[in-house]
Amino acid sequence: VDPKDYTFSGLKDETVGRLPGKVAGQQFIIQDCENCSIYIFDHSATITIDDCVNCQIFLGPIKGSVFFRDCKDCKCVVACQQFRTRDCRKLEVFLCCATQPIIESSTGMKFGCFQYYYPELALQFKDAGLSIFNNTWSNIHDFTPVSGENNWGLLPENAVVQDYVPLPSSEELKAVRISTDATRSIIPVTRGQRQKSSDESCLAVFFAGDYTTANARKLIDEMTGKGFQLIQTKEVSMKAEDAHRVFQQYASEFIPLLEKGPVVALEFNGDGAVEGCRGTINDVFSGTKVFVSESKASASQDVDNFYNFADMQMGM
Numbered sequence: 001v002d003p004k005d006y007t008f009s010g011l012k013d014e015t016v017g018r019l020p021g022k023v024a025g026q027q028f029i030i031q032d033c034e035n036c037s038i039y040i041f042d043h044s045a046t047i048t049i050d051d052c053v054n055c056q057i058f059l060g061p062i063k064g065s066v067f068f069r070d071c072k073d074c075k076c077v078v079a080c081q082q083f084r085t086r087d088c089r090k091l092e093v094f095l096c097c098a099t100q101p102i103i104e105s106s107t108g109m110k111f112g113c114f115q116y117y118y119p120e121l122a123l124q125f126k127d128a129g130l131s132i133f134n135n136t137w138s139n140i141h142d143f144t145p146v147s148g149e150n151n152w153g154l155l156p157e158n159a160v161v162q163d164y165v166p167l168p169s170s171e172e173l174k175a176v177r178i179s180t181d182a183t184r185s186i187i188p189v190t191r192g193q194r195q196k197s198s199d200e201s202c203l204a205v206f207f208a209g210d211y212t213t214a215n216a217r218k219l220i221d222e223m224t225g226k227g228f229q230l231i232q233t234k235e236v237s238m239k240a241e242d243a244h245r246v247f248q249q250y251a252s253e254f255i256p257l258l259e260k261g262p263v264v265a266l267e268f269n270g271d272g273a274v275e276g277c278r279g280t281i282n283d284v285f286s287g288t289k290v291f292v293s294e295s296k297a298s299a300s301q302d303v304d305n306f307y308n309f310a311d312m313q314m315g316m
Contacts, residue, residue, distance in 0.1 A: 020120040061128035104143035112155035115185035133235040138192030202273040205291040208261030228270040
């Protein structure tokens with residue numbers, strides 16, 4: 001392995017990148033770049049980004065951590081297990097992160113939900129060991145808060161990825177068939193910590209099987225098509241005692257399904273979400289066992305029970 005193949009260093013006013021298959025799980029270093037557009041269309045082990053100014057950066061799935069240090073005025077699209085910044089100013093990040101993102105000694109940070117598609121991306125998430133449903137993009141931990149100041153916020157809800165990180169202009173990188181249309185995003189676009197529009201949420205849980213991911217995506221499309229909002233998603237393994245806590249009196253019918261693998265849970269929000277979700281599941285998934293909140297009254301408890309368990313499970 002030649003380190004030069006896995007480093008971008010000291011570049012100015014350039015568009016550079018790596019095509020799918022060219023990084024193949026190695027670690028990568030980006031440093032001392034200015035006014036550059038940088039695209040890593042592959043999965044990697046870890047990535048460090050140091051002393052970069054006014055760059056646009058796309059980073060495909062990172063198995064471990066991505067660490068931005070001493071960077072300013074950068075716009076990024078990033079998918080990773082762990083996200084960390086130190087001594088950064090004005091970064092705008094469309095993020096997918098499996099654990100709680102951490103900022104330290106950083107100001108003017110803005111976050112949105114990762115939204116991106118190209119044909120190889122789904123497999124790259126798998127190769128990096130990341131679930132498309134585990135994304136805590138808006139749950140930022142500020143390691144060094146300053147009293148009376150806010151070092152971070154959220155990007156506008158209607159922010160469009162391409163306005164921040166444009167598609168690559170170089171001939172080589174144009175070969176990647178990219179879509180930044182939110183409805184095609186490999187990662188379901190969630191509201192995260194934004195204010196909910198309604199006091200009615202609904203929990204739907206799919207159990208492991210050949211079509212779990214496809215079914216979850218289908219329900220998301222159906223529900224968002226009807227105007228409901230996807231708040232959060234989670235993929236996590238459950239044991240029998242967890243099922244009792246979350247599914248309560250219905251636990252016994254779902255416990256046998258837990259041995260097949262992790263469950264995928266979705267929280268939808270909006271007036272009529274429970275009825276809308278139950279109706280859609282009856283119409284579209286009649287042969288599939290799905291847990292759905294039974295009523296508006298029990299739904300918020302279902303959501304709390306599930307996500308409290310999931311956060312403990314994932315050590316949040």
